[in-house]
Amino acid sequence: MLLRWLVNNYLREAAQGKFQSVLAETLRGGSPHAAPSEERKEAGPPELAPPCDVAFIFSLGVEAGGLVDKLSGASATQCKTFIEHAGTLQGKELVIAESGVGADAAAAATAEVIKFHEPAWVVSAGFAGGLADGLHKGDFLMAEQVLNLKGERLEVGLKLSPEAIASTKRLHVGRLLTVENLISSPAEKKKLGELHQALACDMESFAVADTCRQLKTRFLSVRIISDGMEDRLPIEVERLMKQTTLGGKLGAAAKAVFSRPQSAADMWNLQDEALKASDRLARFLVSMLPQLVSAKN
Numbered sequence: 001m002l003l004r005w006l007v008n009n010y011l012r013e014a015a016q017g018k019f020q021s022v023l024a025e026t027l028r029g030g031s032p033h034a035a036p037s038e039e040r041k042e043a044g045p046p047e048l049a050p051p052c053d054v055a056f057i058f059s060l061g062v063e064a065g066g067l068v069d070k071l072s073g074a075s076a077t078q079c080k081t082f083i084e085h086a087g088t089l090q091g092k093e094l095v096i097a098e099s100g101v102g103a104d105a106a107a108a109a110t111a112e113v114i115k116f117h118e119p120a121w122v123v124s125a126g127f128a129g130g131l132a133d134g135l136h137k138g139d140f141l142m143a144e145q146v147l148n149l150k151g152e153r154l155e156v157g158l159k160l161s162p163e164a165i166a167s168t169k170r171l172h173v174g175r176l177l178t179v180e181n182l183i184s185s186p187a188e189k190k191k192l193g194e195l196h197q198a199l200a201c202d203m204e205s206f207a208v209a210d211t212c213r214q215l216k217t218r219f220l221s222v223r224i225i226s227d228g229m230e231d232r233l234p235i236e237v238e239r240l241m242k243q244t245t246l247g248g249k250l251g252a253a254a255k256a257v258f259s260r261p262q263s264a265a266d267m268w269n270l271q272d273e274a275l276k277a278s279d280r281l282a283r284f285l286v287s288m289l290p291q292l293v294s295a296k297n
Contacts, residue, residue, distance in 0.1 A: 052086070052093040053293050055119035056285070057110050057208050059101045062274050063126035066282030068096055082109040086117075090289055095119065103178065103207035110211040121157075121218045121292050124208040125285060127277060128176065128200040128223035129183055131193030135172060136228045138277065140284055141200050143176035143221040148206040151196075156209070157218045174199040176221055178206035189229045200225060222288070224281040226274070 058064035061083070068074065071087030071094065082105070085096040095117050099109035110122060128141060135141070147153040177198035183189055192201060205221040212219035 050093065051118040051120070052095045053119065054092065054121045054123060054289065055095040055097065055110075055113045055117055056123045056125050057097050057099055057106060057113070057204070058126045059099055059106065059204055060126070061098050063278055063281070064096050064098050065275070066278035066280070067125075067285055070282055070286060071096070079109075079112065081105065082112070084113070089286065092289055092293055099204070102203055103180070106204035107207040107211045110208045111215065114212070114215045114217050119217065121220060122208065122212050123285070123292075124202075124205040124219070124221040124223075125281065126202065126204070126223060127226035127274075128202045129189065130200050130225045130228040130231075131177065131189050131196075132199045132229060135199055135225050136170075137225055137231065137273075138280060139170045139172060139225045140168075140281075141172050141174065141176060141221075141223045141225065143205065143223070144173050145175045146178060146205045146209045146221055147175060147196060147198065148178045149180065149196075152206070154206065154209045154213060154219075156220055172199055176205050176223065177201040179203060184232070186230050186232065193229065220292070222281070222285060224277050224284070226277055 056064070056067060058067075061068075064085070068085050070089055071085060072089065074085055074087035077084045077086070082100060083098040085098075087094060095113055097109045097113050099106045106124070113119065114122065130136070130139075143156050145153055145155055175196065175198040177192060177196050177200070179192070179201045180203070183192065183201060189201075192198065200223060202223060205223075209219045209221065
């Protein structure tokens, strides 16, 4: 969860070549001016889109990228509130949506995908933060129940046998808590985990599950742990997280680089971790496809 936040707020700009150039200008003492963003052609899903086998709802491209790369005949569409990728994998029709962060964005994208594609299954996928001992970076969590901070709970449709769980390395099954904000403190993670008896947290799965309940569509949540309960970001990055403006972000970044040059390398290493986590999650999701498709009827 920490990793996803960092990539979304900083490394996404770096990947577009903006953060590096603006930071460099700031370090030289100039005034930062972000390059104008490219305009995307807005469109909607085709009105007569055929039903798909599985729809995956991710928040961000960095989470979805590993699975998108595996699609055959993929097409990307900028919809009103989300980006949609459609293609085939193992002979199955898949839709992958990048909804944006948060419950409202995830619910809106899920409703649109169900409306136009009528998937047999909807899977909420992406990164999650560990809330309990025993969950480490790179582990998987399949939620058997999703809940929110109000205590509302929803059951998940697909149940794995104890034998299947035991035979899959680093797989955990349990409760997934949907929160409203980034949880960065180990103490806060532990408190939430104990209070809600949850193994991990994200910011979207309950909203996706509730939309699926309303629209009578089967739901599943699969998450890869991007930070364990005791994991923390470097102190410089935590300071960056408190900034709300581009100028504040750049000032904090410049100060971090000057005071501890290694902090720049730390940020790039986190980006590399995100890409590896996305690829690892994609492989796990692909391994699940046969079971999902066989259980759709």
